[in-house]
Amino acid sequence: MSMASMSSAIFFITISLLVSSLLSATIVEDLNNLRPPPDFNTTIFNNCLNNPSLKYCNSSPMDLNEIFKSTIVASHLCNESKNPNCVETFPKIDLRNRPKITPLYLSFNFFWKYCPLTIMSIDLSNNSLKGIFPSDVLLCNQIQNLDLSFNHFSGDIPLLNFSYLSNLTNLNLSYNHFSELKISDSNLFQRFNSSSFIHSGLLPSHQNYTIKTIILLVGFPLFVVLSVGCLGWLCFARPDFLPRVLNRNHKFTTWMLKAATDGFLKKNLVMKNVGVSIYKGVLRDGTKVKIEIYRDNVSRENLRKFVEECKILVQMRHKNLVQVLGWCSNRRMRSLVTEWTDGENIELWLAGSAPSWKHRLKILIGVVESMFYMQEQWPQVGYDLSTSSVLLSDHLEPLISRFKIGDRRSNYTANYIYKFGLLLLEMIANRRPSEEFERGEAGFIEYIRMHYPGNLRVVIDERMKLTENTFDQAKLGIGLGLMCTDQKAGKIPSLDEIYHMIVKVYRSCLVFTSENYKGSHSHGNAGQGHKGIQLR
Ligand SMILES: *[C@@H]1O[C@H](CO)[C@@H](O)[C@H](O)[C@H]1NC(C)=O
Ligand SMILES: *[C@@H]1O[C@H](CO)[C@@H](O)[C@H](O)[C@H]1NC(C)=O
Ligand SMILES: *[C@@H]1O[C@H](CO)[C@@H](O)[C@H](O)[C@H]1NC(C)=O
Ligand SMILES: *[C@@H]1O[C@H](CO)[C@@H](O)[C@H](O)[C@H]1NC(C)=O
Ligand SMILES: *[C@@H]1O[C@H](CO)[C@@H](O)[C@H](O)[C@H]1NC(C)=O
Numbered sequence: 001m002s003m004a005s006m007s008s009a010i011f012f013i014t015i016s017l018l019v020s021s022l023l024s025a026t027i028v029e030d031l032n033n034l035r036p037p038p039d040f041n042t043t044i045f046n047n048c049l050n051n052p053s054l055k056y057c058n059s060s061p062m063d064l065n066e067i068f069k070s071t072i073v074a075s076h077l078c079n080e081s082k083n084p085n086c087v088e089t090f091p092k093i094d095l096r097n098r099p100k101i102t103p104l105y106l107s108f109n110f111f112w113k114y115c116p117l118t119i120m121s122i123d124l125s126n127n128s129l130k131g132i133f134p135s136d137v138l139l140c141n142q143i144q145n146l147d148l149s150f151n152h153f154s155g156d157i158p159l160l161n162f163s164y165l166s167n168l169t170n171l172n173l174s175y176n177h178f179s180e181l182k183i184s185d186s187n188l189f190q191r192f193n194s195s196s197f198i199h200s201g202l203l204p205s206h207q208n209y210t211i212k213t214i215i216l217l218v219g220f221p222l223f224v225v226l227s228v229g230c231l232g233w234l235c236f237a238r239p240d241f242l243p244r245v246l247n248r249n250h251k252f253t254t255w256m257l258k259a260a261t262d263g264f265l266k267k268n269l270v271m272k273n274v275g276v277s278i279y280k281g282v283l284r285d286g287t288k289v290k291i292e293i294y295r296d297n298v299s300r301e302n303l304r305k306f307v308e309e310c311k312i313l314v315q316m317r318h319k320n321l322v323q324v325l326g327w328c329s330n331r332r333m334r335s336l337v338t339e340w341t342d343g344e345n346i347e348l349w350l351a352g353s354a355p356s357w358k359h360r361l362k363i364l365i366g367v368v369e370s371m372f373y374m375q376e377q378w379p380q381v382g383y384d385l386s387t388s389s390v391l392l393s394d395h396l397e398p399l400i401s402r403f404k405i406g407d408r409r410s411n412y413t414a415n416y417i418y419k420f421g422l423l424l425l426e427m428i429a430n431r432r433p434s435e436e437f438e439r440g441e442a443g444f445i446e447y448i449r450m451h452y453p454g455n456l457r458v459v460i461d462e463r464m465k466l467t468e469n470t471f472d473q474a475k476l477g478i479g480l481g482l483m484c485t486d487q488k489a490g491k492i493p494s495l496d497e498i499y500h501m502i503v504k505v506y507r508s509c510l511v512f513t514s515e516n517y518k519g520s521h522s523h524g525n526a527g528q529g530h531k532g533i534q535l536r
């Protein structure tokens with residue numbers, strides 16, 4: 001034993017002399033400049049004879065240069081670590097709070113490979129070291145203390161290598177960012193208690209578990225409640241966002257109307273009267289709609305009635321009826337949503353564009369068709385036939401736009417035939433009974449009757465520019481209108497009779513206008529006939 005320590009002492013002294021001869025040189029310069037002495041082989045050979053447990057003795061092939069370099073690093077590191085009697089005794093590596101030089105020493109892996117057996121303690125703490133666990137350090141497997149605390153190490157720790165460190169009694173990995181260790185994985189937690197792993201990342205954190213548990217126990221139900229709440233709100237407020245299957249048909253909500261009118265924007269307000277506002281709106285699917293909003297306080301009973309009525313209105317479908325799309329009702333307002341029509345009403349159409357006789361007949365046919373439909377399908381629904389309420393579509397189809405439910409009178413049919421007769425007379429005469437006649441409708445009818453049949457030129461809208469033939473047709477029309485409006489006479493024409501008569505007149509009108517066209521052409525007279533064909 002004394003022989004062994006003697007020879008290793010000799011070896012160390014040799015190195016010390018060499019190193020101290022270049023006091024000012026840095027460790028890197030030393031490594032580059034110094035070469036093993038000629039008898040280095042012998043020295044090592046003797047050292048191994050005396051102490052075979054030295055790390056380099058078992059390495060094969062022996063790299064003399066590396067072994068020599070490791071002795072240079074050892075002498076520097078021993079000195080850095082403020083060990084007394086360097087390098088004869090070198091019990092600890094103390095690089096605590098030395099962030100500048102510690103990475104350099106860690107990079108000399110040959111040093112760690114031939115780690116001097118005297119080293120019992122390694123302290124690399126508080127150096128802000130980054131990266132994975134410095135596993136080279138564990139090659140000093142004789143150590144009793146290892147402190148890597150206060151660094152930024154991350155990733156897994158080499159558990160298996162720790163099992164070779166049988167004399168390690170003090171380990172400190174605290175304050176790092178290692179990956180969490182599963183308890184069952186490791187006997188490290190059996191060898192060292194939790195004070196070795198404070199904030200190391202290795203211990204399964206109870207706080208984390210608590211947070212996860214809280215998230216699961218509170219967050220998930222909350223998420224479910226919120227989702228259900230959102231879905232519920234959507235069902236309640238914006239069913240138009242739901243798939244069609246879930247959508248309550250025809251029932252609009254205030255939110256939907258709000259969205260359709262950009263929040264009841266003034267720009268979209270078409271008309272406003274006491275208690276009623278009419279808006280133009282666009283539904284989510286792009287449909288243009290008219291939204292009538294009645295802001296009046298109605299009783300619960302009336303509200304129920306309103307909904308019942310709407311449920312009927314939405315079922316009516318005919319090319320000559322404005323389509324009712326749905327309704328919205330609550331305590332503060334009732335609202336009816338119908339398709340939007342750009343066209344004007346008959347009154348304005350008559351006054352403005354002076355339509356031809358043929359055109360007027362076509363409109364009348366449409367009106368009678370819708371009357372048939374209403375009579376057969378919806379006898380309980382009343383409608384308005386005045387020139388101001390019948391609208392015209394883009395394709396010049398008449399559209400009945402005002403309905404009333406439960407308006408059934410005893411002389412139901414007679415009443416509508418009368419209304420139709422009045423409409424017919426107004427369309428031929430282009431007069432407004434309520435404005436132009438003292439006694440209103442009655443005055444107007446009386447006026448026509450007065451001129452019938454001899455003096456009808458006075459009565460008929462001259463802008464139609466009737467020919468002899470079409471004049472006769474208009475005369476027939478007036479006769480029909482008078483029949484319809486004559487309530488005293490026992491017999492009023494049926495809808496059927498009216499329909500056939502108007503269709504007949506319309507057909508002959510088509511014939512005359514086309515013949516007229518041919519005739520005028522052959523006579524070189526491009527007059528009213530030509531005009532007739534132009535206007536469909
Ligand atoms: C070192 O010495 C041993 C024994 O004396 C010898 O076997 C070996 O070849 C020598 N190695 C070198 C690199 O000189
Ligand atoms: C060891 O440290 C002392 C002072 O701390 C210094 O004078 C000496 O040069 C150092 N030796 C080496 C090899 O660095
Ligand atoms: C770590 O080092 C810094 C300076 O690098 C020092 O201020 C601090 O006190 C040290 N902390 C510990 C625990 O040694
Ligand atoms: C641990 O210490 C004992 C006694 O000092 C020694 O015999 C053994 O070799 C050491 N183990 C390691 C791995 O260095
Ligand atoms: C760590 O253990 C592995 C597997 O036993 C081994 O291959 C490796 O050389 C060891 N590393 C250190 C630094 O001890």
Ligand SMILES: *[C@@H]1O[C@H](CO)[C@@H](O)[C@H](O)[C@H]1NC(C)=O
Nearest residue numbers: 169170171192193194195196
């Ligand atoms: C942890 O072990 C050390 C000895 O290794 C002991 O001094 C300390 O009191 C122990 N701490 C706890 C919390 O058990």
Ligand SMILES: *[C@@H]1O[C@H](CO)[C@@H](O)[C@H](O)[C@H]1NC(C)=O
Nearest residue numbers: 149171172173174195196198
């Ligand atoms: C590890 O270091 C921390 C911080 O300095 C300290 O609180 C803890 O007691 C140490 N643990 C051990 C086992 O030395």
